[in-house]
Amino acid sequence: MRTVVVVALVGLTSACVSAGKFRNKAAEADELRAHGAELEAALARTNGELEKRSEEARALQAQVAELSTSRGTLEARVNELSTSKSKLETVKAELEKKSSEYEKMANALRGEIDAGRVELTELRGKMTVKMKDKILFSSGSATLGKPGKGALAAVAEVLRGVDGKVIRVEGHTDNVPLGRGGFVSNWDLSVARALAVVRFLQEAGVEPTRLAAAGYGEYQPIAPNDTPEGRSQNRRIEIVLAPGEALAPAPAPAPAGM
Structure with a gap:
């Protein structure tokens, strides 16, 4: 148990x-x-x-x-x-x-350029001598004054040694109507002034076959004509040297009946 x-x-x-x-x-x-x-x-x-x-x-x-x-x-x-x-x-x-012609022109016109009476520019082989009308002509006149002839003589000295350029003299005015003189309009005055400069350059020995004259009157302003300063800038002569051959003479008219 x-x-x-x-x-x-x-x-x-x-x-x-x-x-x-x-x-x-x-x-x-x-x-x-x-x-x-x-x-x-x-x-x-x-x-x-x-x-x-x-x-x-x-x-x-x-x-x-x-x-x-x-x-x-x-x-x-x-x-x-x-x-x-x-x-x-x-x-x-x-x-x-700048071309050699530019340098020569700048040296020849140094006094006028420094005095602000002449401007010289060059772009793409195109040189422009811009001269205020007051150093070339009296008001309403196309007769060159003594100061203008002195400045143009310096320009002509350089232009005589320039080859292969067309020399175009351009006349420009402001838009003030002529009050005196023997010109009908500013356009006539601008052409007469351009021709006077061309004749002076020719007489100074610049080859005439490379010279041309053009008058633009008041129609190519570079400043507004509503101020005395602007009108003064617009009254100018521009001598333009552009690349090109000598100006060819105009073709003679064909004989009558042909």
């Missing part, structure tokens, strides 16, 4: 130990499952963050590629502009290059 009781107690104790282990293992399993769930959630978050970073990296790569393309385009544009600038500077230098 005692033996049976002992065996029963051992069996009961074994059953209690097994149940405790089971509960411990079950608790451990629950804990492991919870930890695994946390790990899976953390992994999901990490994967999501990685995907976000990957998208950002791809976007940055696209921006870098775009910037690289833009940089190449900009560099090409900069090179193009640099080349264009160099060409423009070359053209500008060529346009502003």
Whole structure:
């Protein structure tokens, strides 16, 4: 009897130990499952963050590629502009290059230029000597005065050594109607003054086949005619030297009946 009781107690104790282990293992399993769930959630978050970073990296790569393309385009544009600038500077230098005739004329008329009575310009091989009418003519007159002859003598000295240029003398006036003199209009006066300068240059030794005269009257002003200063600028003689062959004589009229 005692033996049976002992065996029963051992069996009961074994059953209690097994149940405790089971509960411990079950608790451990629950804990492991919870930890695994946390790990899976953390992994999901990490994967999501990685995907976000990957998208950002791809976007940055696209921006870098775009910037690289833009940089190449900009560099090409900069090179193009640099080349264009160099060409423009070359053209500008060529346009502003002064001829030997210009230098000679500038030296011959230095006093008149410094005094503001004469202006000298040159562009594209075309030189212009601009002389205010008051140093050449008195008001309403086409007769050269002594100061004008002195200035024109200096011009003629240079023009005698100029080859391959057409020398055109242009007369210009303001728009004030003539109050006296033997001229019908400012146009007639401008032509007469241009012819007077041409005759003086011819008599001073300038080749007449290269000389021409033109009168523009009031119709090519360089300043407004509503002020005394503007009208003074418009009253002028311009001697223009342009590239070209000697002026050819006008063809003779055909005989009558032909």
